[in-house]
Structures are given as C-alpha cells and as structure tokens.
Amino acid sequence: MDFINAYSPDHLTFLLEGFWVTLKVAFISIILSFIIGGIFGILRYAKIPVISQIAAVIVETIRNLPLLLIIFFTYFALPEIGLKLEIVPAAIVALTVFESAMISEIIRSGLNSIEKGQMEAARSSGLSYVQALRYVILPQALRRMVPPMVSQFISLLKDTSLAVVISLPELMHHGQIIYAQNINYFVPILLLVAIMYFVVNYTLSILARRLELKQG
Amino acid sequence: MLDFSILTDHLDMYLEGFKITITASLIALVASLVIGILIAVIRIVPFKPLNALGAAYVEFIRNIPLLIIVFFFFLGLRLDGLMAGTIALSIYTSSFIAEAIRAGILSVPKGQMEAARSSGLSYVQTMRLIILPQAFKIVIPPLGNQFINLVKNSSILSVVAGLDLMYQGDLISSRTFVVFDVYIFVAIFYLLLTIPLSLGVGYLEKRLAKSN
Numbered sequence: 001m002d003f004i005n006a007y008s009p010d011h012l013t014f015l016l017e018g019f020w021v022t023l024k025v026a027f028i029s030i031i032l033s034f035i036i037g038g039i040f041g042i043l044r045y046a047k048i049p050v051i052s053q054i055a056a057v058i059v060e061t062i063r064n065l066p067l068l069l070i071i072f073f074t075y076f077a078l079p080e081i082g083l084k085l086e087i088v089p090a091a092i093v094a095l096t097v098f099e100s101a102m103i104s105e106i107i108r109s110g111l112n113s114i115e116k117g118q119m120e121a122a123r124s125s126g127l128s129y130v131q132a133l134r135y136v137i138l139p140q141a142l143r144r145m146v147p148p149m150v151s152q153f154i155s156l157l158k159d160t161s162l163a164v165v166i167s168l169p170e171l172m173h174h175g176q177i178i179y180a181q182n183i184n185y186f187v188p189i190l191l192l193v194a195i196m197y198f199v200v201n202y203t204l205s206i207l208a209r210r211l212e213l214k215q216g
Numbered sequence: 217m218l219d220f221s222i223l224t225d226h227l228d229m230y231l232e233g234f235k236i237t238i239t240a241s242l243i244a245l246v247a248s249l250v251i252g253i254l255i256a257v258i259r260i261v262p263f264k265p266l267n268a269l270g271a272a273y274v275e276f277i278r279n280i281p282l283l284i285i286v287f288f289f290f291l292g293l294r295l296d297g298l299m300a301g302t303i304a305l306s307i308y309t310s311s312f313i314a315e316a317i318r319a320g321i322l323s324v325p326k327g328q329m330e331a332a333r334s335s336g337l338s339y340v341q342t343m344r345l346i347i348l349p350q351a352f353k354i355v356i357p358p359l360g361n362q363f364i365n366l367v368k369n370s371s372i373l374s375v376v377a378g379l380d381l382m383y384q385g386d387l388i389s390s391r392t393f394v395v396f397d398v399y400i401f402v403a404i405f406y407l408l409l410t411i412p413l414s415l416g417v418g419y420l421e422k423r424l425a426k427s428n
Contacts, residue, residue, distance in 0.1 A: 060411070060414065061407065063414075064364070064368070064406070064407055064410035064411050064414055065368065065403055065406055065407065066369070066370075066382065066406060067368070068372060068382060069371055069382060069399065069402060069403060069406065072382075073395075073399050073403075076389075076395045076399075077395040077399050078396075080394070080396040081396060154279065158279075158280065158281040158282070159281070161281035161283045161284070162283065162372075164283065164375075172281065172283060172284070186292060187292060190284060190287060190288060190292065193284060194280045194284050197279065197280045197284070198276060198279045198280050201279035202275055202279045205275075
C-alpha cells in the first residue's frame with residue numbers, strides 16, 4: 001500500500017474530475033426523471049382506463065429490472081436497432097429510464113397519501129380535476145415527497161458507479177484507471193473513492209432525515 | 217422479432233445463470249439477515265459505544281456504492297467473483313436490513329418495554345417475547361423490498377465474472393455477436409424472479425395495513 005504516491009495532486013485532481021462527472025450525470029438524470037416520473041406517477045394516480053394500466057406495466061417492468069442491465073442494454077444493444085448513443089448520453093438515458101420508474105412510485109404514493117376527501121371537496125367546490133390536482137393535491141403531496149426524493153438521489157449517486165461497465169468517466173472509473181497503474185494504489189484509492197461517496201451521501205441523508213422530522 | 221433460437225440454443229447457459237443468481241441471492245439474503253439482525257440489536261442495546269459502532273457500520277456501508285465493496289473483496293482480498301460478489305451483497309444489504317429492523321423495533325411503543333420490564337422480565341426476554349414478535353409484522357414488507365433489490369443487485373456479479381444470469385448474457389452475446397435479443401431474454405429471466413416477489417410484497421403490504 002502506497003498512500004503517499006496514491007494521493008498525489010494529479011491523482012486527486014483526476015478523482016475530483018471523475019466525481020464532477022458523477023454529480024453532473026446524476027443531477028441531469030434526476031431532473032429528467034422527476035419530469036418523466038412525474039408524468040407516469042400522475043397517470044397512474046389518475047386511474048384513466050387503459051392509459052393508467054399501460055403506465056403501470058411500463059413502470060413495474062423497469063422497476064423490476066437490474067439497473068446494470070438497463071445501462072448495458074442502452075449502450076450495447078440499442079445500436080443493433082439503429083439507436084447509437086455516445087457514452088455520456090447513454091448513461092443519462094439509462095439512469096433516467098430506471099430512476100423515472102422509481103420516482104413515479106414516490107410521486108404516486110405521495111399523491112395517494114393525501115386524504116381522498118381533499119379531492120372530493122375541491123371538486124365539489126367547482127374546481128376541475130386538473131385544477132384540483134394542481135392547486136390542492138400536488139402542493140401538499142410535493143412537500144411529503146421531498147425526503148424520499150433525496151433518498152432516491154443518494155441511490156442514484158451510488159448507482160452512477162455502475163456506468164463503469166460502459167466506461168463512463170465518473171469517479172469509480174477514474175479510480176480504476178489510477179489503481180490499474182500500480183496495484184499498491186488499490187486500497188488507498190478505493191478507500192478515498194468510498195469516502196468521497198460517503199461524505200456527499202451521508203450529508204444528503206442527514207438532510208433527508210431533518211426534512212422528515214420537520215414534517216413529523 | 218426476437219430470435220428464439222438464441223434462447224433455445226443457449227438454454228443451458230441461461231438456466232445456469234438463473235440458478236447462480238437465485239443461489240447467490242438466497243445465500244446473501246440469509247447472511248444479510250443474520251448480520252442485519254445483529255447490527256440492529258447492537259444499535260438498540262442500552263450501551264452507547266456499541267450503538268455508535270452499529271450506526272457507523274450502517275451509515276458507512278449504505279452510503280457507498282455496492283461496486284466498491286465488490287471490488288474490495290475481488291481485487292483486494294482476491295476472492296473469486298462469485299464469492300466476492302455474494303459477500304459484498306450480504307454486507308451491503310445487511311445495512312439496509314439493519315435499518316428496517318431497527319425502525320420496526322422502535323415503532324413498538326416504549327410503554328411495552330417498560331411494562332414488560334417492570335413485570336419482571338429481563339431485557340432479553342422482553343425483546344424476544346414482547347417486542348420482536350410485534351416488530352416482525354412491521355418489518356416484513358420492507359424486508360421483502362430489500363430482497364427484490366438484492367436479486368436485482370446480484371447482477372453486479374457479472375462485473376467480476378460471477379457466473380450469474382447477467383454474466384451468462386455476456387458469454388452468450390460474445391458467442392453469437394448479438395446483444396439485443398440475448399439481453400431481452402436475460403431481462404425476462406430477471407422479471408420471472410422479481411415480478412412475483414413484487415406482487416407478493418404488495419399483497420403483504422395491503423394485508424398488513426388492513427390488519428392494523
């Protein structure tokens with residue numbers, strides 16, 4: 001184990017560059033997932049015949065597949081049907097597909113957690129379904145969704161590491177490149193990479209817990 | 217259209233991978249339950265240093281990627297892929313199971329512990345006879361979800377040549393030079409495991425919610 005050379009300024013910069021990619025990819029994916037997952041979550045909540053069922057089948061299929069498979073498939077299999085994506089877009093697409101399914105469930109259960117009477121009261125006071133959803137149900141539900149959304153973002157940050165299988169230049173991959181030069185770097189680098197993930201994720205998890213306590 | 221000859225020609229490999237995925241998941245489930253229960257107990261016994269130790273374990277493990285733990289055992293300790301992957305899965309999952317169990321135990325009202333203790337039961341007896349049976353009911357659905365995650369996460373074995381379903385997909389596609397169809401079949405095999413589990417957990421959640 002060679003901690004001193006493993007932690008050279010070049011290596012540290014290289015790891016930070018990787019972490020920056022991890023954060024960027026995770027952030028873009030979570031934003032996209034929130035939009036797509038939001039649509040699917042509302043579609044399932046609204047119980048529109050046929051459409052809600054189709055949404056349910058899509059969400060349940062994706063949720064029950066390993067993310068690793070989705071990443072691999074997006075990058076290596078889609079070109080066979082003419083959909084060739086570069087590494088970074090492929091990673092973002094794969095993570096977004098998976099996370100949208102997860103987030104749609106958070107949104108659906110957030111919506112379902114608002115008492116039924118609220119919708120009935122809003123409707124009978126003259127609001128349309130969409131208005132009731134927009135002005136009465138969603139604002140309350142969104143607040144309840146924040147803690148699980150933060151937890152989901154933590155999972156996403158960890159899961160971004162799976163994109164090493166398509167050589168996404170994120171933190172884990174940069175770590176691999178460094179310890180591939182010298183096996184004595186393996187333990188120091190793996191430890192540092194773990195600590196980097198830990199610091200960010202632990203901070204976020206404390207934030208999620210605070211928000212949860214605040215809501216009581 | 218899907219080329220079913222890929223499935224029929226390599227059925228033995230798919231089934232071998234399926235078997236390994238199931239076996240590794242079951243072993244990791246049992247191991248993570250044992251470790252998880254132990255850690256949950258360590259976190260609630262009335263002894264602060266142990267509590268802190270348990271908390272450190274849970275917080276560290278569940279805030280780092282599973283892949284790091286896999287590489288630690290595979291490259292660091294030089295275990296073979298299947299072994300390294302299964303141990304890593306057990307450790308990773310145990311931190312989530314410990315949390316689920318702890319939350320279940322804490323959800324039993326405090327008065328129960330106090331009442332049982334003051335009626336003469338020891339701490340261990342109270343835990344075993346009063347608290348744990350009630351906590352069990354609350355813990356079952358989250359444990360089910362952890363098991364589903366475990367099955368999905370077991371695909372990480374493929375990264376270290378762990379012979380699982382996903383890895384067999386790798387082998388088959390390097391033989392046939394086909395990726396799309398090969399992995400659609402891999403996906404179907406995963407769904408054969410995870411969909412029934414998800415439906416089961418959903419059913420249990422509903423039933424337990426009703427019984428409260």
